Amino acid sequence: MLAALFGNASFAAAQWLIVLVLARLGGPGEVGTFALATAIATPLVATFAMGLRVIAATSHDVDRYIDDYVVLRVVGGVLSFIAMFVLGTLGIVEGELLRVSLALTAAKAIEGVSDVIYGIQQSRSDISSMTLSLVLRSVLGLITFAFGYWYTHSLTLSTIALAGAWLAALLLWDLARAPTSGKAVIRRLAFATSCASTRSTLYKHVQVAWPLGLATVLYMLMTMVPRYFVGANLGMDALGIFAASVHLIIVGELIVRSINQVASARLARWATSPHSLAFRQLVLQLVMASFAIGVLGLLIVSLIGSDLLRFLYGADFASGGPVLIWLAGVGALMYLAATMGYVLTALRIVALQAQTIAIAVVLNAFLCAVLVRHFGLYGVAAAWGAALCVPLVIGWGRVVAAVRSRSVTT
Secondary structure (H helix, E strand, C coil): HHHHHHHHHHHHHHHHHHHHHHHCCCCCHHHHHHHHHHHHHHHHHHHCCHHHHHHHHHCCHHHHHHHHHHHHHHHHHHHHHHHHHHHCCCCCCCCCHHEEEEEEEHHHHHHHHHHHHHHHHHCCCCCHHHHHHHHHHHHHHHHHHHHHHHHHCHHHHHHHHHHHHHHHHHHHHHHHHEEEEEEEEHHHHHHHCCCCHHHHHHHHHHHHHHHHHHHHHHHHHHHHHHHHHHHHHHCCHHHHHHHHHHHHHHHHHHHHHHHHHHHHHHHHHHHHHCCHHHHHHHHHCCCCCCCHHHHHHHHHHHHHHHEEEEHHHHHHHHHHHHHHHHHHHHHHHHHHHHHHHHHHHHHCCCCHHHHHHHHHHHHHHHHHHHHHHHHHHHHHHHHHHHHHEEEEEEEHHHHHHHHHHHHCCC
């Protein structure tokens, strides 16, 4: 467990350091362009990637379907790249933003193949290979991106370099340690084009994995939607300051999720116990930890928010200090929502999560559209926070009802 957390933390740190490189060498506009490209490419790739990693990690027949999972991820990556190209052809995404989005889509598609291999490795309890891969991709990606941007000062070329680094890690490490090979995947893909039974099997995987992927995309959109409205209404400089500030809030979410991951096995075990005292105590501890982290973050940014942004990113970002306070409040709500998700999953209350987050995404978009024009970044932060209250109130209400009745339903 600790090894997996270290790998994920390393990758998250590398992503933040990429933003730091852009901030120091390029300024808010470059950070904003990269943030908007990420907001476009990530949900698009996730839509076609579906929930295959979860399926692979929990499958009882993973050895039988290894090649199927990898094939579907490769096909999904190609489709996501084509979809991004279509967005460019229609003029929805243009100029440098389109070029960076295409490069980032390619990088995310490559990452998706590594990701499904991680699921296969999880099912085999091979956590060390997954952790080493995450660290390798983090280091290679950061070095190539930073050097590429320093040398060329081109966001597009440095993102292409990032994709190349992840491709090298996939070919030289992930596939070399996966219980499959590139030849086997190509052979399975060839069978899919000519064999009806193979296509039928792949389609069954899609039917199972697609709902999980939809839920993942909805969670992503909750974070990405504010970026769309900031970029469209306030410009790339404002989006760069906003995105750089959000990255600081994500640090707290990583800590909260790490705490919940460590406790998830006990949550699941005690949620099904007829004696729910231990479960209630654990839930209370997790809620208090999430609340404390949120309050601590709010206190820190209230005292040194502008100075922290100036120290990390440069003087151009210091003006985001007041907005950072609002975002810290949003972060506190995010931490409680993350904990709620783990508790609801332990109680096997799954459908409600997707329903409430879908409502929240729509509300988030509506409020952002209304408030961003009148209140700028403050309005976006307020919209995001208000939308988060929907799954929080409904979700925690369902948790309380489930604990009181000691019933476990779906």
